[in-house]
Amino acid sequence: MPPVEPGSVRAAGDGSPFDGLSLEHSSTVERVADELRRAVFDGEIESGTPLREVALTESLGVSRPTVREALALLVAEGLATREPNRGVSVASPDPESVRDVSTARTVLETAGVRTWARASEEARHAVRYALADYERAVAADASYRELNELHLGIHLSLVGLTGSPRLVAMAESIVGELRLVLAQIDRVRRNARDQAGSHHHLLDLLESGDTDAAIAELEVHLHGAEDAIIERLDLT
Numbered sequence: 001m002p003p004v005e006p007g008s009v010r011a012a013g014d015g016s017p018f019d020g021l022s023l024e025h026s027s028t029v030e031r032v033a034d035e036l037r038r039a040v041f042d043g044e045i046e047s048g049t050p051l052r053e054v055a056l057t058e059s060l061g062v063s064r065p066t067v068r069e070a071l072a073l074l075v076a077e078g079l080a081t082r083e084p085n086r087g088v089s090v091a092s093p094d095p096e097s098v099r100d101v102s103t104a105r106t107v108l109e110t111a112g113v114r115t116w117a118r119a120s121e122e123a124r125h126a127v128r129y130a131l132a133d134y135e136r137a138v139a140a141d142a143s144y145r146e147l148n149e150l151h152l153g154i155h156l157s158l159v160g161l162t163g164s165p166r167l168v169a170m171a172e173s174i175v176g177e178l179r180l181v182l183a184q185i186d187r188v189r190r191n192a193r194d195q196a197g198s199h200h201h202l203l204d205l206l207e208s209g210d211t212d213a214a215i216a217e218l219e220v221h222l223h224g225a226e227d228a229i230i231e232r233l234d235l236t
Helices: 023-041 055-060 065-077 095-114 121-138 144-160 165-186 191-210 211-232
Strands: 080-083 087-090
Touching: 023 055, 023 065, 023 165, 055 065, 065 080, 065 087, 095 144, 095 165, 095 211, 121 144, 121 191, 144 165, 144 191, 191 211
Parallel strands: none
Antiparallel strands: 080 087
């Protein structure tokens, strides 16, 4: 059967498993979800803010079904919560979830650090480049959002040392949750600039072959971040 051009319609009953797909509609849903993610991660929409379908429909100029599907994506990602009779709102961090994210990060990132010596040169370079990009951004007085993204990129590159796409995917999912938390901290105390020195020390330890010390440094960093998040968001 010849390929069908985008936007054309197959005859009913042709048996295609993709009959229900709509690129235009799906793209609109994703664009709405992207805009809502951006607003949440930039701190424009605070935790706990109700995401009203009617208000979003009017603001974004799209249909309610589109907004509803976009909100469903955010709920699935953990960036929003849906409660009976109350609708959807931006998720609010809680101590248990912050500690669980920290535990998961520690497991994944220390797994990467342990494999430094046998990791591919490409993976090791990714860690070096991630740190260099972060340090350049600090020197260039980049925005705090950019600094946070580059900071998280360093931690993702550590997981990348494992060479496991599945572990990296898990880490990326966790980073999504962390972005929500960091967006709230940004309004309390912006601290992304304080990280370059400790990360450089971690890389120096890896380059010298002192893996145990590097793991200890990473654990101190992650546990300190956990405590700081809980304290700054007054989650105790």
